[in-house]
Amino acid sequence: MTAHSEIRISGTPASSGVALGPAVVIDHQTVEVHDRADPASAFATAVDEVRRELQSLCDSAREAGRAEAGDVLEAQSLMAADPMLVDAVNTALAAGASLAEALTRTETDIKAVFAAIDDPYMAERAQDVGEVIDRIRRNLAGVDSPGSGLIETPSVLVARSVTAADTALLDPELVLGFVTETGGATSHVAIIARSLGVAAVVGANGVVDSVSDGDPIALDGSTGDVAVRPDAGTADDFRARRAAAAAELAAAERFRGIGVSFRGQPIRVSANVGSRSDVDRAVEVGAEGVGLLRTEFLFLDRTEAPSEQEQFEFYSYAASSFSEPVVVRTFDIGGDKPAPYLEVEEEENPFLGVRGARLYAHCPDVFETQVRAILRAAGTGDVQMMLPMVSTVEEVTELRARIMQTAAGLEDEGVAHAVPPIGVMVEVPSIALTADAVAPHVDFFSIGTNDLTQYAMAADRTNGSLDSLQDALHPAVLALCERTVAAGRRHGISVSVCGLAAADRLGAAVLTAMGVDKLSVAARSVNMVKSVVDSLERADASAMAGEALGAATAAEVRRIVGAALDRP
Ligand code: PEP
Ligand code: MG
Numbered sequence: 001m002t003a004h005s006e007i008r009i010s011g012t013p014a015s016s017g018v019a020l021g022p023a024v025v026i027d028h029q030t031v032e033v034h035d036r037a038d039p040a041s042a043f044a045t046a047v048d049e050v051r052r053e054l055q056s057l058c059d060s061a062r063e064a065g066r067a068e069a070g071d072v073l074e075a076q077s078l079m080a081a082d083p084m085l086v087d088a089v090n091t092a093l094a095a096g097a098s099l100a101e102a103l104t105r106t107e108t109d110i111k112a113v114f115a116a117i118d119d120p121y122m123a124e125r126a127q128d129v130g131e132v133i134d135r136i137r138r139n140l141a142g143v144d145s146p147g148s149g150l151i152e153t154p155s156v157l158v159a160r161s162v163t164a165a166d167t168a169l170l171d172p173e174l175v176l177g178f179v180t181e182t183g184g185a186t187s188h189v190a191i192i193a194r195s196l197g198v199a200a201v202v203g204a205n206g207v208v209d210s211v212s213d214g215d216p217i218a219l220d221g222s223t224g225d226v227a228v229r230p231d232a233g234t235a236d237d238f239r240a241r242r243a244a245a246a247a248e249l250a251a252a253e254r255f256r257g258i259g260v261s262f263r264g265q266p267i268r269v270s271a272n273v274g275s276r277s278d279v280d281r282a283v284e285v286g287a288e289g290v291g292l293l294r295t296e297f298l299f300l301d302r303t304e305a306p307s308e309q310e311q312f313e314f315y316s317y318a319a320s321s322f323s324e325p326v327v328v329r330t331f332d333i334g335g336d337k338p339a340p341y342l343e344v345e346e347e348e349n350p351f352l353g354v355r356g357a358r359l360y361a362h363c364p365d366v367f368e369t370q371v372r373a374i375l376r377a378a379g380t381g382d383v384q385m386m387l388p389m390v391s392t393v394e395e396v397t398e399l400r401a402r403i404m405q406t407a408a409g410l411e412d413e414g415v416a417h418a419v420p421p422i423g424v425m426v427e428v429p430s431i432a433l434t435a436d437a438v439a440p441h442v443d444f445f446s447i448g449t450n451d452l453t454q455y456a457m458a459a460d461r462t463n464g465s466l467d468s469l470q471d472a473l474h475p476a477v478l479a480l481c482e483r484t485v486a487a488g489r490r491h492g493i494s495v496s497v498c499g500l501a502a503a504d505r506l507g508a509a510v511l512t513a514m515g516v517d518k519l520s521v522a523a524r525s526v527n528m529v530k531s532v533v534d535s536l537e538r539a540d541a542s543a544m545a546g547e548a549l550g551a552a553t554a555a556e557v558r559r560i561v562g563a564a565l566d567r568p
Contacts, residue, residue, distance in 0.1 A: 004229060005229065005231075006227055006228065006229050006230055006231045006234055007210045007211075007227070007228040007229065008225070008226070008227055008228075008234075009204045009205065009206060009207055009210070009226040009227075009228065010204075010224055010225060010226070011179065011201040011202060011203045011204030011205070011207075011224045011226055012201065012202050012203040012204075012224050013201060013220075013221055013222055013223055013224040014178075014193055014200040014201060014202040014221060015178075015193035015197075015198060015199055015200035015221045016199065016221045016222040016245075016524070017177065017197070017198065017199030017200075017221045017222075017245065018199060018218070018219070018220050018221070018222075018238055018241045018242035018245050019156050019176035019177030019198075019199045019218065019219050019221075019242070020156075020176070020216070020217075020218040020219075020230075020235065020238050020239060020242060021154055021155055021156050021176045021177075021216070021217070022153070022155050022156070022213075022214050022215070022216060022217075023155065023156050023157075023158045023211045023212070023213060023214065023215050023216070023217040023228075024155040024156070024157055024158065024213060025158045025159065025208060025211060025212065025213050026157060026158070026159040026162065031137050031138055031141040031143045032100070032141060033099050033100040033103065033137050033140045033141055034099075034100075034141075035098045035099050035100070036099070039093050039098070039099040039102070040090060040093050040094075042099065042140060043089055043090070043093070043099060043102075043136075043140070046136050046139040046140050047080055047081060047086060047136060048081075049139055050077075050080045050132070050135045050136050050139050051077050051080040051081050052077075053135070053139075054073050054074075054076050054077035054080060054132075054135070055073075055074070055077045057073050058070045058073035058074045058077060061073055067275055067276055067277045072128075075128065075302075076128055076131060076132050079128060079129065079132050080132050080135070080136070084110065085106060085110065085129070085132070085133070088102075088105075088106040088109060088110070089102045089103060089106050090102075092105050092106065099140065100137075103133055103136065103137060106133065107129060107130060107133045110126075110129045111126040111129060111130065114126035114129070127161060127182075152174070153174065154173075154174050154175075154176050155174065155175065155176060156175075156176050156177045156178070156179060156217045156218075156219065157175055157177070157178045157179070158178075158179050158180075158207055158208060158211050158217065159178075159179075159180050159181070159208065160180065160181045160182055160208050161180055161181070161182040162178055162180055175196070175198055176198070176199070177193075177198055177199035177200055177201075177219050177221065178193050178198065178199075178200040178201070178202075179200070179201050179202075179204050179207050179217065179219050179226055180200075180201075180202050180203075180204065180207075181203070181204055181205055181206070181207055181208055182202070182203070193221075197281075197524060199219055199220070199221035200219075200221050201219045201220070201221055201224050201225075201226050203224075204224075204226050207226060207228065210228045211228045211229075215228060215229050216229055216230060216235070217229070217230075218230050218234065218235065218238035219238075220238065220241055222245075248528055249524075249527075249528065251531060252527035252528040252530065252531045253527060254527075254531075255286075255527040255530035255531050255534065256285060256286040256527055257286040258286075258530065259288070260530045260533040260534045260537070261533075261537060262512050262513070262533055262536055262537050263537070265517060266517075267512055267516075267517060267518065267519065267533045268288045268289070268291075268324065268496075268517065268518040268519075269287065269288055269518075269519050269520075269521070269526050269527075269529050269530050269533070270282075270287050270288050270289040270290055270291035270324065270325075270327075270496075270518065270519075270520045270521075270526075271285075271287035271289075271290050271291065271520060271521065271522065271523045271526055272290070272291060272292040272293075272294065272498055272520050272521060272522055273290050273292070273293050273294070273318065273523070274293070274294040274296075274297035275297060276314065276317060276318075278523065279317065279318045279321050280321075281523040281524075282321075282322075282523045282526070283321050283322070284523070285523045285524070285526045285527060286526065286527070287322075287523060287526045288322075288324045289322045289323075289324030289325045289326055289327075289382070290318055290322065290325075290326040290327055290520070291327055291446065291496055291498045291518060291519070291520020291521075292327055292329055292386070292446065292498040292520050293315070293318055293326060293327060293328045293329060294329060294332070295311070295315075295328060295329060295330065295331050295370065296331045296332050296333050296337050296339070298310070298311065298314060298331075299331050299333060299339045299342070300333075300337065300339055302339075303341060304341055305339075305341070305342070305363075305366045305369065305370075307369070308369045308370075308372050308373045308376075309373075311369070311370060311373035311374075312372075312373040312376045312377055315328050315373060315374055315377035315383060316376075316377040316380045316381060316383075319377055319378075319380060319381025319382060319383050320380065320381055322381075322382070323382070324382065325382045325383070325384050325421075326381065326382060326383050326384070327383075327384045327385075327386050327423070327446065327498075327520075328374050328377070328383055328384070328385055328386065329385075329386040329387075329388055329425070330357070330360075330367065330370055330371070330374070330385065330386070330387055330388065331359075331366075331367075331370060331388075332355070332356045332388035332389060333355070333356075333359055334350055334351075334353060334354055334355030334356060334358070334359055334389075335350050335351045335355045335356075336350075336351075336461075336462050338350070342359060342362075342363050342366065344359070344362045351454065351460060351461075355389050356387075356388035356389025356390070356425075357387050357388060357389050357390050357395055357399060358389060358395075360399070360402075364402075367402070368402075368406055371385075371402070371403050371406045372406055372409075372410060372415075372417075374420070375403075375406065375407055375410055375417040375418065375419065375420070376410070376415065376416065376417045378417060378418040378419070378420035379416045379417040379418040380416075383418075383420050384420050384421045384422070384423060384443070384444070385403070385420050385421070385422045385423070386422075386423045386424065386425060386444075386446055387399055387422070387423075387424045387425065388425045388427070388448070389425065389427060389428060389451070390424050390425070390428070390431060391428040391430045391431060392430065392431075392434075393434065393437050393438055393441065396424055396438055396441045396442060397441055400422060400441060403419075403422060404419070407419050421443035421444060422442060422443055423442050423443050423444035423445060423446055423493075424438065424442050424445060424446070425446055425447075425448045425451075425498075426445050426446065426447045426448065426452065426480075426484045427447070427448030427449075427450070427451035427452045427455070427499075428451070428452070428455055429452065429455055429456050429480055431484075432447075432452065432480035432481070432483050432484045433480070433483065435483055435484045435486075435487030435488070436487045436490065436491070438487075439487050439488065439490070439491035439493055440491060442493065443493060444488075444493050444494045444495070444496065445484050445487075445488050445493065445494070445495045445496070446495075446496045446497070446498050446518075446520070447481055447484055447495065447496070447497045447498070447499065447511075447516070448498060448499045449472040449477065449481070449497060449499030449500065449501035449502070449507070450472075450499040450500055450501075451499070452472070452477055452480055452481075452499065453470055453471070453472045453474070453477050453499075453501075454470070456474075456476050456477050456480060457469045457470065457474065457476070457477070471554035472499060472500070472501035472504070472507060473501065473504070473506060473507055473510065473548075473554045473557045473558055473561070474553070474554040474557070475548070475549060475550075475551050475552065475553070475554070475556075475557060478510065478514070478548060478549055478557065479549060481497070481511060481514060481516070482514055482545075482549055485514050485515040485516060486515075488515075489515060494517050494518060495515070495516050495517060495518075496516060496517065496518035496519065496520060497511050497516050497518075497519055497520070498519075498520040498521075502519040502520060502521050502529065503519075503521035503522060503525040503528075503529060505528070505532050505565075506557075506558050506561040506562060506565070508521075508529045508532045508533065509532055509533075509536050509541070509544075509561050509564070509565050510544065510545060510548050510557065510561045512532075512533050512536055513536065513541050513544050513545040513548075513561075513564075514545045514548075514549075515545075519533075532565070535565060536564075536565060538568075539564055539565055539566070539567050539568065540564065540567045540568070541564045541565075541567075543564075544560060544561060544564035547560045548560050548561055
């Protein structure tokens with residue numbers, strides 16, 4: 001194998017899309033910081049400049065509509081002046097350390113504190129500290145931080161990690177995609193890539209050492225496939241994937257603003273959102289409301305829960321953006337979405353621990369504040385409330401009672417509000433299996449196939465090596481969905497699906513054929529899903545759902561559904 005031969009790397013899919021182009025490698029090299037006569041004052045000046053630089057990057061990111069990048073940069077600008085960092089450096093300087101030593105010691109110590117808490121959120125915070133201190137070093141050394149200057153033509157960005165500041169500086173028009181060695185589904189790069197609509201693969205081990213600036217590189221953000229210096233055949237394969245993805249998007253465009261139905265019943269295709277910019281994008285693509293507003297994103301990356309007013313403004317903004325319902329899900333913290341200030345205690349198995357609705361008993365005030373904000377927003381628009389990770393009828397009835405109590409409190413205070421329809425996520429198998437008992441206590445079901453699959457198959461959804469067990473189209477998962485749909489029908493309540501399976505062409509088809517009446521997906525998939533429902537309406541799908549439910553494997557289900565979609 002020569003240095004120029006093709007290298008294939010398999011990473012974690014982080015943001016869908018296919019990109020092919022020259023690589024730009026960002027490798028954050030360390031810079032040397034020399035000592036000076038008055039290191040404390042040089043440090044103070046550098047901190048001040050870095051803080052202002054980060055704040056100005058934050059402002060430009062927000063002006064460009066990149067709210068998530070803005071939030072990360074703002075957090076970093078606060079971190080630059082945080083006493084935890086500043087005092088540690090000054091203490092080390094006072095004890096006789098050089099400026100370089102003081103920075104290194106502080107970085108190591110703070111990272112060690114974060115690393116001792118074993119969770120992905122803290123790993124991201126440790127990365128933020130590294131980025132901020134690196135920026136301070138560069139300022140002291142008079143070296144520019146890497147950024148957009150590096151990219152003049154459309155390129156694929158390759159890095160060990162792409163920093164929040166890098167992404168704010170980059171011109172999204174010129175970034176075809178990201179490939180990084182670090183990062184997972186909760187990493188900043190994944191969040192930012194999705195918000196920019198740029199293809200991304202993270203966790204691509206060894207990519208930085210395999211590629212040089214200008215080398216051609218291809219990535220598929222839906223599969224995690226990366227090809228460095230693709231040979232002619234591979235490049236053709238990626239071009240074909242890119243063309244297929246583009247053709248699919250273009251074909252789906254004709255469904256913008258058009259309703260679709262199956263067997264004469266309207267099927268609503270709404271959006272999953274987590275931020276204001278997601279809401280704006282959902283409006284742009286013509287989503288029919290919001291089927292899942294993941295409120296926990298408002299609770300992450302901060303040191304305390306958001307206020308009632310902040311939450312009210314966000315939820316009512318979302319509601320005012322649509323004429324259809326906006327389903328606000330109460331915070332689903334825990335599992336891979338921890339918020340340290342709400343953590344009860346360290347858990348061996350956080351996905352099987354105090355997660356979602358189970359957490360509310362541990363932080364009743366935070367839950368009540370959120371419920372107040374949702375009830376107030378429901379007074380301004382078409383809002384519905386949804387509870388995540390419930391497992392028993394008792395949990396549902398108890399939470400409902402607490403919501404009613406909060407509503408009574410608002411009534412007593414004379415605060416404008418409304419009690420909205422209240423539904424639950426069906427994402428724990430026990431709820432699907434007892435759906436008939438749960439249904440009388442709720443106004444709707446929404447199936448979360450991501451967790452339902454993880455819990456039905458006993459396969460951690462964040463463990464990439466268990467990919468083959470994480471197919472939501474496995475007949476075991478479909479049986480749980482079917483049971484939920486049947487209970488919904490018997491009790492006259494709507495059943496939607498808001499997990500990733502709804503955005504899978506075959507998933508959308510089989511779930512619709514089974515009787516689901518609403519699908520909620522990321523904004524970019526809304527019109528593709530409508531096109532699938534439309535083609536299902538015109539295909540012969542009469543026996544498909546029954547055949548799929550009787551299949552033995554996920555592969556068999558996929559064959560059955562694929563054949564039905566292609567059958568005129
Ligand atoms: C799900 O579990 O399918 C779901 C939609 O919720 P989340 O992905 O936020 O856990
Ligand atoms: Mg879930």
